[in-house]
Amino acid sequence: MATYRIMIDRDMLQNALDTTQAESFTLITPGLIIEIILFGLLPILLIVLVNIKPIKHWGLYLLRRLCSVILAVLLIVLVAALFYKNYAAFMRNNSGIIKYLTPSNYIAAIYNQYDYLKYKNLPFVELGDDAYQEPSANSNGQKNVMILIVGETARANNFSLGGYSKDTNALLAKQNVTYFQNTTSCGTATAYSLPCMFSNMTREDYNPKLANKQSNALDILQKAGVNILWVDNDSGCKGVCDRVPTIDVTQKYQNASKLCQEGVCYDDILLTDLPEYLDHIQNDTLIVLHTIGSHGPTYYQRYPDEYRKFTPTCDTNEINRCSQDALVNTYDNTIVYTDAVINQTIDLLKRYDNRYNTTLMYLSDHGESLGENNIYLHGMPYSIAPKEQTEIPLVLWLSDKYEQQQAVDRQCLDVAAKTQPFSQDNLFHSLLGMFNVKTTQYHAQLDILGTCRTTLNHIEPK
Ligand SMILES: [Zn+2]
Known part of the structure; x- marks a missing residue:
């Protein structure tokens, strides 16, 4: 995405599924490997090193989580209500931007591809042959x-x-x-x-x-x-x-x-x-x-x-x-x-x-x-x-x-x-x-x- 300015959507997923080995290898560059190490492996390593304490009070823990989710949703609703005009115009003028958001972009792409394949092979139904x-x-x-x-x-x-x-x-x-x-x-x-x-x-x-x-x-x-x-x-x-x-x-x-x-x-x-x-x-x-x-x-x-x-x-x-x-x-x-x-x-x-x-x-x-x-x-x-x-x-x-x-x-x-x-x-x-x-x-x-x-x-x- 950073190098080729591509967006992840259903079409891009289709490309990935259809690609050849030769094509895939040309995309595996030193730059990609450095990127994977810096932004993939290194964060994983840091997460592995974190010492996780066991939860003592599950009820209290879930309640606290629920509260922060509700608070976040309320904030989003508030922002949407106050600035709808700005967001609506921005999203309309830059409709592709949603496809830059990870991980929702590839999750949506996978679902869309599944949906597309499900209906793609349906036979065409002729109606009104008696017309x-x-x-x-x-x-x-x-x-x-x-x-x-x-x-x-x-x-x-x-x-x-x-x-x-x-x-x-x-x-x-x-x-x-x-x-x-x-x-x-x-x-x-x-x-x-x-x-x-x-x-x-x-x-x-x-x-x-x-x-x-x-x-x-x-x-x-x-x-x-x-x-x-x-x-x-x-x-x-x-x-x-x-x-x-x-x-x-x-x-x-x-x-x-x-x-x-x-x-x-x-x-x-x-x-x-x-x-x-x-x-x-x-x-x-x-x-x-x-x-x-x-x-x-x-x-x-x-x-x-x-x-x-x-x-x-x-x-x-x-x-x-x-x-x-x-x-x-x-x-x-x-x-x-x-x-x-x-x-x-x-x-x-x-x-x-x-x-x-x-x-x-x-x-x-x-x-x-x-x-x-x-x-x-x-x-x-x-x-x-x-x-x-x-x-x-x-x-x-x-x-x-x-x-x-x-x-x-x-x-x-x-x-x-x-x-x-x-x-x-x-x-x-x-x-x-x-x-x-x-x-x-x-x-x-x-x-x-x-x-x-x-x-x-x-x-x-x-
Ligand atoms: Zn219309």
Whole structure:
């Protein structure tokens, strides 16, 4: 670690298990031997020489130990409560540092390797082999084209569509969108939420290890004949798009667009390839745009200057140096920009209204804490996570043609959006429902349009 600046994690353990004798010998250097003698053998020798007295009063001894453990835990809780902001930002900016801590690093690596091997050899389970697209009763003969925008770190609380006092959704407010007032996420981090929302498992019975070992909504739609395209401007699709066509626009346009620099791009980049793609659609199509959205702690890097609507802003990754106001302003500007990206995508779909039945859905992966109860960022265990991390925005836009074709009851939908709870559990079934895909995997009661289609009989016997 000291010489090669490596970290001990599961990958490094895997390297050690896979290495050859020749490779191992090249690592055994005089420096290593001196290190082992100085920091290994010498301390052991000193410990051996210590004269250990036998314990006379076990009860008293254990009590004293217990007291010092409790005291230590209390101190840690106190420090965490007082300086959460500093630690949260530091750990986020230096996430690898935990892997330098010995011995927890190799203990965690051993456990992770065991866990990895346990699930690695599980066979892939094909779901939805019975899936097919049922022709719509009111079909107008045109193809259905849906864009699903997967948000990043957008929390419901800061959407003015949901009642937030600052006007963060000025553009979407003018579009004919449905905003779902009460929507929750599956997890509090991308890597957990993303596979969960596309899987047929609900949050209650979700197993992240199994999610990538079975077909998800995209796989089943593809089987049924729907074309899929995943366009990524975030940290990858976490296995969700492994079996469908994918474009990584962050990489593609890194040195080719003014929207990109230093390994990240503004979300506008997601729309670059779309007109060309939309021009050539032959089948029903689902396009997923995976945004970088409001990813922190560098909120100020998520939007171009012209979206700096709320000031002053916090223009550093050390959010502990900013005032609460500045931090929230910066975050709100990311939502203002997200609002513009969604709005622009709807406008783009409108340009194709004469050719396709178009729809758009926007759904965030999880929320974010911005200092409420001194908690920042996201990733808290779900059971104790604050609502800021689990309440997410969900927006649906249906073109008039799609609405007619699918016989969607607008009023029913508006009432449901205002009064009923929704969650990422609904995405799997809603996507299948949007394309009229019939399969035993589909459950109408979890489809957000399921009960609001007037002529299609989607209700299943229970
Ligand atoms: Zn995320």
